[in-house]
Amino acid sequence: MSENPETTPAGGSLADRVTKPDESKPTDSSNVSAAPKEDGASAPAKGSADLEEPDYTVAVKLSDLQADPNNPLFSVKSFEDLGLDARILKGLSTMNFRKPSKVQERALPLLMSNPPKNLVGQSQSGTGKTAAFVLNILSRLDLSTEQLQMTPQALILAPTRELARQIVGVIQIMGQFLEGLVIGTAVPADSNARPSKMDCSVVVGTPGTVQDMIKKRIMNPTGLKVLVLDEADNMLDQQGLGDQCIRAKAMIPRTVQIVLFSATFPAHVYRYANKFAPAANEITLQHEELTVDGIKQLYMDCNTDEEKYQNLVQLYGLLTVGSSIIFVRTRASAVEIEKRMVAEGHTVASLTGGVEGSQRDAVIDSFRSGEAKVLITTNVLARGIDVSTVSLVVNYDIPEEYSSGQRTNTPDYQTYLHRIGRTGRFGRIGVAISFVSNRNEWEMLRKIQEHFQCVIDRIDTSDWDEVEDMIKKTIKNTRAQADFVKSN
Numbered sequence: 018m019s020e021n022p023e024t025t026p027a028g029g030s031l032a033d034r035v036t037k038p039d040e041s042k043p044t045d046s047s048n049v050s051a052a053p054k055e056d057g058a059s060a061p062a063k064g065s066a067d068l069e070e071p072d073y074t075v076a077v078k079l080s081d082l083q084a085d086p087n088n089p090l091f092s093v094k095s096f097e098d099l100g101l102d103a104r105i106l107k108g109l110s111t112m113n114f115r116k117p118s119k120v121q122e123r124a125l126p127l128l129m130s131n132p133p134k135n136l137v138g139q140s141q142s143g144t145g146k147t148a149a150f151v152l153n154i155l156s157r158l159d160l161s162t163e164q165l166q167m168t169p170q171a172l173i174l175a176p177t178r179e180l181a182r183q184i185v186g187v188i189q190i191m192g193q194f195l196e197g198l199v200i201g202t203a204v205p206a207d208s209n210a211r212p213s214k215m216d217c218s219v220v221v222g223t224p225g226t227v228q229d230m231i232k233k234r235i236m237n238p239t240g241l242k243v244l245v246l247d248e249a250d251n252m253l254d255q256q257g258l259g260d261q262c263i264r265a266k267a268m269i270p271r272t273v274q275i276v277l278f279s280a281t282f283p284a285h286v287y288r289y290a291n292k293f294a295p296a297a298n299e300i301t302l303q304h305e306e307l308t309v310d311g312i313k314q315l316y317m318d319c320n321t322d323e324e325k326y327q328n329l330v331q332l333y334g335l336l337t338v339g340s341s342i343i344f345v346r347t348r349a350s351a352v353e354i355e356k357r358m359v360a361e362g363h364t365v366a367s368l369t370g371g372v373e374g375s376q377r378d379a380v381i382d383s384f385r386s387g388e389a390k391v392l393i394t395t396n397v398l399a400r401g402i403d404v405s406t407v408s409l410v411v412n413y414d415i416p417e418e419y420s421s422g423q424r425t426n427t428p429d430y431q432t433y434l435h436r437i438g439r440t441g442r443f444g445r446i447g448v449a450i451s452f453v454s455n456r457n458e459w460e461m462l463r464k465i466q467e468h469f470q471c472v473i474d475r476i477d478t479s480d481w482d483e484v485e486d487m488i489k490k491t492i493k494n495t496r497a498q499a500d501f502v503k504s505n
């Protein structure tokens with residue numbers, strides 16, 4: 018069992034309802050593009066197909082990547098071919114989604130066929146799994162009466178409040194032309210807030226809060242038709258979350274379509290996933306297929322912990338080229354590094370599970386909007402978070418497996434992959450740098466390369482100008498495979 022030092026606080030009680038401003042009219046586009054800034058994924062505002070990064074050299078267009086059969090974004094069909102409702106197609110077009118990705122093209126027919134079948138779906142980070150499950154849900158909703166609009170028909174569970182809020186943002190935009198669609202967010206409340214009833218068509222939340230709401234009859238589960246677990250391997254495997262998911266599932270109709278998605282499904286969780294979603298259709302990958310070509314993986318030798326810090330400070334100028342996420346092992350070191358860097362005049366923010374409720378929302382929102390460009394965090398944000406401007410990820414500490422609360426010196430392969438996957442989203446280019454300061458970390462890095470059959474190159478820190486040049490050059494190519502393909 019992989020146990021992260023960070024877990025989502027469970028059992029909060031606030032329902033944060035998001036209701037359409039005017040049910041009779043589709044939300045206007047100014048409202049829509051404002052939404053991701055404060056809440057949802059950053060990409061839908063501009064659309065991944067329509068990068069506006071004028072300073073950067075765009076070497077390969079998204080359409081080229083989507084035409085390459087070896088690319089996870091490849092597809093032969095169009096969204097129209099997938100039989101989606103015209104109002105949903107209109108939502109996709111405002112997001113600038115021109116063609117489905119491979120996982121969308123494969124998953125949607127399996128998800129949308131009748132009678133509904135369960136699905137266990139795997140695809141690389143940043144390849145559009147969210148749209149795959151959201152499109153199925155939107156297609157299955159019956160919003161023909163007010164009562165139906167106010168009764169949850171689909172439930173999406175995610176491991177963190179940040180991811181739940183992000184998914185709400187995606188549904189808001191994708192479903193903006195569906196009259197009567199009401200979305201509820203079920204995440205832990207600030208301590209003084211009162212829960213409001215989940216009178217909505219779709220609920221997105223963290224498992225502890227959802228379970229609590231069903232128990233307290235704040236949420237009525239009897240009309241549910243679809244249950245989605247995003248980051249399903251983590252949800253089923255992580256201490257606490259797994260039990261909460263099972264209890265939530267026991268409270269909802271047995272007839273629901275169960276959909277599990279993740280970039281990773283380690284073997285022991287996969288077997289369990291098949292029990293959770295019986296007789297499911299499956300879309301799976303080999304672990305050598307899991308790394309994303311657009312993410313350039315590097316490492317930096319640091320002799321001591323202090324040298325890790327000094328290298329981070331040296332990198333600061335690069336961290337702010339786009340946006341960056343620094344992953345550390347513990348909440349305490351996130352806070353410590355933040356304090357030290359701020360005291361030295363750098364602008365950084367930190368987000369850990371030690372912070373709660375709306376305070377956490379304020380930090381992630383300022384990171385999404387670009388106000389804060391460097392975010393120091395723990396594994397709490399390793400999964401799912403989609404901020405398209407993130408061009409650099411730093412593993413200040415290499416992610417490690419825990420056993421009975423103790424470190425094991427064994428790399429946490431899944432977390433490594435999810436962490437680096439915060440960059441290089443949907444065909445973009447990103448850089449991931451791991452700091453290595455002792456023999457154990459070196460050994461873990463070696464195992465990671467072996468496991469994923471990938472090469473992690475060393476950065477020579479004897480000449481910082483050169484380091485800067487190399488990283489900048491990589492980051493400035495916004496599309497995956499750009500340089501790698503063209504220069505070879």
Ligand SMILES: Nc1ncnc2c1ncn2[C@@H]1O[C@H](COP(=O)(O)OP(=O)(O)OP(=O)(O)O)[C@@H](O)[C@H]1O
Pocket residue numbers: 058059060061064065066113114115116117118121140141142143144145146147148279280400401402403405438439442443
């Ligand atoms: N068909 C599409 N065309 C253009 N952009 C897309 C398409 N599908 C998804 N995207 C964009 O790609 C980005 C990544 O999508 P998403 O967050 O769903 O990835 P994911 O597979 O869930 O990744 P992770 O495993 O990290 O959670 C998002 O910004 C999304 O808006």
